[in-house]
Amino acid sequence: MQIQPKLSDIKKVHACIVPYINRTPVLTCQSIDRMTGSELYFKCENLQKAGAFKGRGAHNVVFSLTDEEAKKGVVTHSSGNHAGALSLAASKRGIPAYIVMPKTAPKVKVTAVKEYAGQITFCEPTLEARESTADRILKETGAVMVHPYDDYRIIAGQATTALELLEDVDQLDMILAPVGGGGLLSGTALSAKAIRPSICVIGCEPEMADDAYRSIQAGHIIPSVNPKTIADGLLTSLCDKTFTIIRDLVDEIVLVSEEAIINAMRITWERMKIIIEPSAAVCLAAILSNKLNVTGKKVGIILSGGNVDLSVFFSYLEKK
Amino acid sequence: MQIQPKLSDIKKVHACIVPYINRTPVLTCQSIDRMTGSELYFKCENLQKAGAFKGRGAHNVVFSLTDEEAKKGVVTHSSGNHAGALSLAASKRGIPAYIVMPKTAPKVKVTAVKEYAGQITFCEPTLEARESTADRILKETGAVMVHPYDDYRIIAGQATTALELLEDVDQLDMILAPVGGGGLLSGTALSAKAIRPSICVIGCEPEMADDAYRSIQAGHIIPSVNPKTIADGLLTSLCDKTFTIIRDLVDEIVLVSEEAIINAMRITWERMKIIIEPSAAVCLAAILSNKLNVTGKKVGIILSGGNVDLSVFFSYLEKK
Numbered sequence: 001m002q003i004q005p006k007l008s009d010i011k012k013v014h015a016c017i018v019p020y021i022n023r024t025p026v027l028t029c030q031s032i033d034r035m036t037g038s039e040l041y042f043k044c045e046n047l048q049k050a051g052a053f054k055g056r057g058a059h060n061v062v063f064s065l066t067d068e069e070a071k072k073g074v075v076t077h078s079s080g081n082h083a084g085a086l087s088l089a090a091s092k093r094g095i096p097a098y099i100v101m102p103k104t105a106p107k108v109k110v111t112a113v114k115e116y117a118g119q120i121t122f123c124e125p126t127l128e129a130r131e132s133t134a135d136r137i138l139k140e141t142g143a144v145m146v147h148p149y150d151d152y153r154i155i156a157g158q159a160t161t162a163l164e165l166l167e168d169v170d171q172l173d174m175i176l177a178p179v180g181g182g183g184l185l186s187g188t189a190l191s192a193k194a195i196r197p198s199i200c201v202i203g204c205e206p207e208m209a210d211d212a213y214r215s216i217q218a219g220h221i222i223p224s225v226n227p228k229t230i231a232d233g234l235l236t237s238l239c240d241k242t243f244t245i246i247r248d249l250v251d252e253i254v255l256v257s258e259e260a261i262i263n264a265m266r267i268t269w270e271r272m273k274i275i276i277e278p279s280a281a282v283c284l285a286a287i288l289s290n291k292l293n294v295t296g297k298k299v300g301i302i303l304s305g306g307n308v309d310l311s312v313f314f315s316y317l318e319k320k
Numbered sequence: 321m322q323i324q325p326k327l328s329d330i331k332k333v334h335a336c337i338v339p340y341i342n343r344t345p346v347l348t349c350q351s352i353d354r355m356t357g358s359e360l361y362f363k364c365e366n367l368q369k370a371g372a373f374k375g376r377g378a379h380n381v382v383f384s385l386t387d388e389e390a391k392k393g394v395v396t397h398s399s400g401n402h403a404g405a406l407s408l409a410a411s412k413r414g415i416p417a418y419i420v421m422p423k424t425a426p427k428v429k430v431t432a433v434k435e436y437a438g439q440i441t442f443c444e445p446t447l448e449a450r451e452s453t454a455d456r457i458l459k460e461t462g463a464v465m466v467h468p469y470d471d472y473r474i475i476a477g478q479a480t481t482a483l484e485l486l487e488d489v490d491q492l493d494m495i496l497a498p499v500g501g502g503g504l505l506s507g508t509a510l511s512a513k514a515i516r517p518s519i520c521v522i523g524c525e526p527e528m529a530d531d532a533y534r535s536i537q538a539g540h541i542i543p544s545v546n547p548k549t550i551a552d553g554l555l556t557s558l559c560d561k562t563f564t565i566i567r568d569l570v571d572e573i574v575l576v577s578e579e580a581i582i583n584a585m586r587i588t589w590e591r592m593k594i595i596i597e598p599s600a601a602v603c604l605a606a607i608l609s610n611k612l613n614v615t616g617k618k619v620g621i622i623l624s625g626g627n628v629d630l631s632v633f634f635s636y637l638e639k640k
Contacts, residue, residue, distance in 0.1 A: 266630065273595040313633040317550070317582050
């Protein structure tokens with residue numbers, strides 16, 4: 001896929017990955033609707049296989065490789081969810097997955113990669129270290145690089161999330177997605193604007209990792225420099241492909257504080273009884289902290305993932 | 321409803337409560353299936369309104385009262401989830417709910433009652449204190465007593481959980497439900513055995529609150545005496561109605577340790593990304609601790625609720 005995917009491409013990708021992914025439920029919550037004065041529809045990619053939307057793009061790439069391309073395996077660098085998803089997809093195809101992870105990656109995400117038989121190499125938590133380590137492994141193994149978002153096959157895969165949401169819920173006024181590297185947000189915009197041109201597409205981003213916001217303001221990519229946010233899935237910077245789509249199709253990028261992220265995560269856990277990771281909480285955070293007015297609106301929210309280290313909670317329970 | 325509900329009664333109750341409850345999703349989890357060598361279908365009553373199956377019975381009672389009966393409100397005693405559910409149902413009908421709660425009830429359940437405008441009176445955590453306090457309020461207010469399970473209208477309401485599960489999943493070999501007072505388990509047995517006579521119905525109970533197990537063994541009700549278990553929804557004892565149904569229709573009651581409950585709860589949170597309370601973890605605990613052989617079987621599991629106090633986890637996050 002060398003050019004921006006169209007809706008027909010995204011539908012083909014969806015048909016290709018359907019055997020491997022969950023059609024995740026869309027949940028609603030009356031008490032959160034009351035708090036926000038809106039109708040919110042949560043697309044639960046935290047309930048996706050490997051706990052995040054990333055499996056959509058990863059399965060699309062892995063299963064669109066020829067046998068010849070696939071046999072030496074796949075390589076990637078990822079702060080976590082893409083790594084788990086690619087390892088899972090590779091294991092399903094019976095090929096090796098070589099994974100470069102920042103040494104700061106959450107333990108729960110490292111464990112997931114290991115469980116799906118991904119072979120991990122740790123590196124420093126910078127984009128440069130991640131890319132150079134991945135390059136080295138690429139040369140050593142002859143495997144295929146699968147970038148977490150700088151790849152239209154990945155973007156088209158992530159776009160199937162919004163495709164399903166818009167199939168399941170009519171007449172959405174807005175759709176919100178988190179933005180890190182921009183794969184999910186750009187895929188969301190491609191699907192949503194094609195299916196429903198009047199829809200408003202909003203990206204939500206931590207203030208502490210506001211590179212997408214600043215890039216769109218500036219009109220060119222401004223990479224993230226050593227961002228620190230609890231939303232560990234949103235540390236990466238846009239690439240040309242995602243920047244272009246977001247610049248052209250996304251209506252607004254909204255920034256949220258760390259406090260707002262934790263609060264939105266807690267409200268989701270308590271009210272909806274589902275586990276979302278901090279990165280998945282940025283959209284509700286934008287609404288609850290009044291960064292975005294949704295009063296009277298019908299809003300789709302993509303809950304991107306649910307991989308959280310729960311050991312603090314359970315060590316407390318075990319001691320009790 | 322003066323006699324044991326039949327399947328036709330349960331279906332009528334379902335039609336009556338459908339406007340007020342969620343048709344909760346049935347989720348599956350490949351990694352837990354792999355661990356257990358079985359196919360497990362989780363009926364997610366943790367995603368029910370007010371976070372537990374209890375809303376089914378409560379709405380049935382509240383909406384089957386005449387206006388004359390309803391106007392002075394409803395009274396109950398409950399360790400938590402029935403209290404929240406009854407408060408919610410009463411608030412929807414616009415009548416008062418008077419709630420007697422043991423002073424040891426989890427804060428999150430107390431908060432839920434307050435949010436639904438239930439009027440709480442705290443008492444000692446014994447059945448006797450709960451009943452005598454409720455009796456007093458009953459006399460003072462003229463409200464209608466709604467027992468959490470000693471009521472066929474409640475049992476028929478809880479029975480709609482298994483009704484939906486068996487509508488959604490064919491050919492189940494077994495169905496598992498937690499047992500406290502026995503409302504859910506007896507309702508489950510009534511629906512499941514009527515729809516699919518060959519199904520095996522299993523009750524799961526904490527070793528530390530094993531009164532249902534001992535009652536069935538003995539052939540008469542042996543009340544729980546000051547039980548202490550993390551499964552705070554399973555502290556109550558059977559009543560005649562639930563004892564009789566369970567004795568006649570439930571194939572086995574399986575006991576699980578506290579450690580097994582916490583482990584099953586953790587695995588559910590981590591793998592399925594949903595929040596279940598300890599009481600809801602007893603069924604998976606029975607399987608994972610090899611108290612029940614499910615190899616090769618297709619098994620329905622009722623996840624009864626998801627009301628857990630999350631403050632430990634979030635105070636940790638906020639401090640970070």
